[in-house]
Amino acid sequence: MQYPVGPPLPPAHPPMPAVPPPGNEATGHVPPAPAAADASTAAVAVLLIGPAGAGKTTVARHWADTRRVPTAHISLDDVREWVRSGFADPQSGWNDHSEAQYRLARRTCGFAARNFLANGISCILDDAVFPDRPVVGLGGWKRHVGPGLLPVVLLPGLEVVLERNAERSGNRRLSDEEVARIHGRMAGWYGSGLPIIDNTHQDVATTARLLDEVVARALTAW
Secondary structure: OOOOOOOOOOOOOOOOOOOOOOOOOOOOOOOHHHHOOOOOOOOEEEEEEOOOOOHHHHEEEEEEEEOOOOOEEEHHHHHHHHOOOOOOOHOOOOHHHHHHHHHHHHHHHHHHHHHHHOOOEEEEEEEEEOOOOOHHHHHHHHHHHOOOOOEEEEEHHHEEEHHHHOOOOOOOOOOHHHHHHHHHHHHHHOOOOOOOOOOOOOOOOHHHHHHHHHHHHHHHHH
């Protein structure tokens, strides 16, 4: 890049710090939390991945509720449904409108996560991220939240997912065929290197404890 000849002009504003200090209202890239073996007290950003009916939201809320440090729960589906008039429901067909609203919701969730982390509050996000579909893939989450994001897959057996889905209502409830298709695609996470929790036979509290163990191992590795 070329610059005009002559002395540089003074900046119009003082330079902003690369990372906002705690309490600063600015947000931006937040570095990974320092290594700590106790996942119940570490400041982290977890992305809980899984099919509809996996129990992502229930587990995420319980995990956030029971940590010993401030922790926020951010659900992509909740944020997508902030759009009331003109909501593009992917169940009616994935198109440019539903994709645009998904991207907007993901950016909004990422901004919120960075803001919470910049102020010392951990967060857990949940979304049905597909391993074979970049548009709803993991790369976007890492771009918006930052490299410190810890993805964890929650993948119970199909029979459990179908049973839980049957208890849902409104646009959160999918057809059995759609649930089976999504569940099959989620199996692609096996072999990806991401930690996977099979909560087929685990209650919510036990699943949250397993999540703590996964996070603790990841933080120790950092």
